[in-house]
């Protein structure tokens with residue numbers, strides 16, 4: 001299992017995660033398009049904030065489901081609780097060391113049309129579960 005580490009620009013906020021990076025997710029919603037972030041989904045079992053908990057600020061808008069964290073000193077967005085899975089995490093791959101982003105397959109999330117995009121993801125997940133005979 002690999003451990004990936006990342007940080008904000010000034011270095012106060014550092015984090016690590018251990019689930020494999022197989023692609024980068026680009027979202028076209030109003031905030032992600034402005035940040036230019038590339039996301040990787042993880043969860044509490046695979047993600048840990050190492051330093052800078054007190055240096056983080058959080059931004060919320062709209063439905064206030066997502067929590068977008070950023071370093072209050074350097075302004076860099078390191079990770080978020082995404083609206084699609086607010087109990088989980090997405091980390092900004094642009095803040096992670098040792099990744100060559102140009103070779104990572106990119107996936108797109110149509111966050112500009114969030115409800116339809118979220119429904120499409122749910123449908124795809126249910127279809128996959130049904131194929132494996134796990135649907136309850």
Ligand SMILES: [Zn+2]
Nearest residue numbers: 008010071074
């Ligand atoms: Zn910082």
